[in-house]
Amino acid sequence: MSKDEKEKKKGGIFQAVKEFVYGVAAHDSARFALKTRASMEHLFILITMGDMLGVPILPPYYSLRLLPYVVPQISTWKRRMLREKDLTDALA
């Protein structure tokens, strides 16, 4: 085994342990922080751009001003809003 491969393997094991500890300790916290932010953002988009999903909101002037900033999130937002949800989703 060459020196580079040895170092890579050492780094690989160290990285794996680091990721495992992160998974045990902090991954859930990071997920919930993201969930909270996403819920707020998606609610905001629903209020301002709800007409895209058929919610009868008259598009105001400010919605048009915001549109360029919302564009990158539209597909994700639509998917999350229209996805069928179930009670058992709340378990994780």
Added chain:
Amino acid sequence: MNSVVVLALAVIVFFLGYRVYAKTIDAKVIKSDPKRATPATMYMDGVEFMPTSKNILFGYQFKSIAGAAPIIGPIIAIQWGWLPALVWILLGTLFIGWVQDYTSMMISLRNEGTSFGGLSYRLISPRARIILLSFIYFYLLLIAGAFGNVVVSTAIALKSAPMAWLFLTIGGVLAGQMIYRWKKDILLTTVVTVFIALAGIFLGGIAPSDQLIGESLANSRVLWTIAAFVFCYFAAVLPIWRFALPINYVASYIVFLGLLFGVIGILILHPDFTLPAYTDFTIKIGPIWPIMFVTIACGAISGWHSLVSSSGTARQLESEMDARPVGVGVMFIEMCLAIFALIIAGTIYASAADYGAAVAKGPGGVFAAGVAKFLGALGLSETMGRSYGSVMMIVLAITIMQLVIRFMRVATSELLGDVSPLFKNAHIGTFVASVLGAVLVLTGWWQYLWVLFGGANQLMASLALMLVTAWLMSEGKNAAWTFYPMIFMFVTTVSALLYTSYSLLSKVLTGAVQGEALIGNTLMGLVGFFLVIAALLLGVEGFKAFGRYRTLKAQPTSA
């Protein structure tokens, strides 16, 4: 037998299960394909559906499934002797445990990340979903009751535990503030808060609860039950970043370090089993079959794992090839945790009488004594070791309890919100769940409560296997490897629940119990019967679905 031989057996079973059986199923039946898009890659939203490294998911899955059950189960089950418990832990995991965890992950993975509610609706029937949700509610209630009992009995049996628990809570709440409000560095936060938790363990050892609040309060079941459920109440109604998650964060370090050093301690001391290999076919809580099988709980197979695997982990898998290391690998690690608990219970007492006297006060005391012995091999004093073990036990139980109460709050709102808008209120839902759990803790005998929990838990697992079998049949795949485990677990768990419920209710009907025990026996017996009826109804729905899929398979395909 020496404990190192038992550890070696566990390693052999791990190898056979992971490298041979699971690998064959993964390659030949499920046909995992690294090129097939997973829900995480197809529907990536950066939140729930997010491709994540398998190492992170391995840690996440382990943290999600490893609660108090794989430790307490073997500690209680050793009453039948360590040999039957060992055999069931090894064979149960090898033939059923990983099958359930892995397939629950795969079924969700191949069905756009749908969780069990949606899957039962789609694969079995709309009625099956409603029955499953009702089943899950009462199953979670039993978790709250059984784990609550563990917390309360540990706080009473080990007087150092309350102080350590209090400091852990303070450290956890401070961690939430430091990370999310004050935006402090994560490393600094970790060092400060873990230090606070360790200081609590130290202070618990030198200032036990009976010296601080008096003998009667320190031994009060009511006080510690209220403390446990007030803790869960806060976890359920406060924003999750403020209370539940940061406490789990700090606790994970305490548990992780304790387990790591505990295993090192076992390897250093490598003690022999001192308790008998086999005692009797029938003991006070029931016969070896079916009761011991359900008592072991998560150490062999657990329905909780299927719920976590399908609703959380499956949505984050980057590749189908990661399902085996995460789903199968973590189940075998859980098996090793159960073996660790079995070694603790089987080797630290000089005789069965000593063990009997210790376990009568609750499993927390047995676990803490074991942790103290094995951490002692690394130089920690016995008082500190017991204090450390007691907080580990409380943490392992209460982190699952708070999640359960939180989910029951959501479930109350969903299931009863249409009946009355009152149930949509977060405080009402949490209060109902907490009161029901507290009544179970205060009135039920902990060993019966544990058996009922174990029965419900493994019945949930058999229902998960039923869902998986229906899915495999609908896909035209070989389903025998999930069908027979499902039948075995269904018969075993229904028998265990019927036996225990009958034992409880017969005491009520014959007037053998009075007062608190009358309430506890009635409640536990009725919950047990309800779960059996729900499972039988689901079984009927499931077999109708199997019939449909068989008919479809038998029909010639049109050209």
